[in-house]
Amino acid sequence: MAKINETVEEAPKKRVRKKVVPIPTPTLEEVSVVNVESKKIENDMVLNIKSRAELRRPAIKFELPKVDEDPKVFIEKLKIQLPILLILVVLLTAGLTFTITKQFQQDVVDQTSFIAKISGGVALTEADLKEVVSQLKTSVYWAGPMDGAKYTINATTPGQTYVRYLPNGEGVNDLSAKYRVIGTYDEKDAYTATLAAGNEANAVSFTTPEGSVVHYNKSAQSNVYVAFQGKNYQIEVFDPSSKTAIALATEANKIRLIK
Secondary structure (H helix, E strand, O other): OOOOOOOOOOOOOOOOOOOOOOOOOOOOHHHHHHHHHHHHHHHHHHHHHHHHHHHOOOOOOOOOOOOOOOOOHHHHHHHHHHHHHHHHHHHHHHHHHHHHHHHHHHHHHHHHHHHHOOOOOOOOOOHHHHHHHHHHHHOOEEEOOOOEEEEEEEEOOOOEEEEOOOOOOOOOOOOOOOOOOEEEEEEEOHHHHHHOOOOOHEEEEEEEOOOOOEEHHHHHEEEEEEEEOOEEEEEEEEEOOOHHHHHHHHHHOOHHHHO
C-alpha cells in the first residue's frame, strides 16, 4: 500500500488508433451526372430571373440603335427612328412657339385696346365705361347714364379724367364743343378752393342743401364746377346749354362716381 509522498509509477497507456475509412473516388459517370444537375439548376435560376425581368418591361420601348451593332442593322434602325425623333422635336417646338406667340400677341392687343379706350378714341357702352374706370383704379365722376348714348373717356393726363357723352353713339371723332363732358380733377381740399373762387370777378359760388359747393363764371356759364366736402376732387360739368350745365351741377346726387 502506497503512502503519502511515495512515488507510484503508473503503467503506460496504450494509444488507440482510429480506423481510417477511405473516401470513395467518384466515377466519371457520377461526375457527369452531378455536373448536368448543377447546370440544370443554374439554367432554371437564370430563366426565372429573365422571366421576372420581362414582366417588368414596358410593352413598348423606344431605343436608339447601338453603335456597336452591325452597320447595316444600325443604318436600318436609324432610318426608321430618326424621322420619328425629328417629327417629335418639330411638333414640340411648334407648340411652344405657338403658345408663346399667341400669349404675347394677346397681351399686346389687350394693352393696345385699353390705351385706345382711355385716349378718348373708342365709343363705349355704359358697361364698358365702368369696366375701364375699374381698371384705372381712380375716382371718376359723371352725370349718370343717358338713354341711347355711348361714352368716351380720356385719362391720358395725370390727375385729369374726362367723360364725354355721345348721343346715339355718334360723334366719336367730332371734337367740337357740342357734347356734354364731365371732367374730374385731382385737387387737395377742392371744396374750400371752389368756394373761394366765388370771390373772383363775375364769379358765382354757392352751396347746395346736399352740402356740395357749385361755382361758375357769368361769362362762361356752360362750365360749372362742383366739389364735395372731404373729397380731393373738383368736378367740371360742361354742356352746350348753360341752363343744363347749371341744372346738372345743382341737382341732388346727379353728379356722382362711376361705379
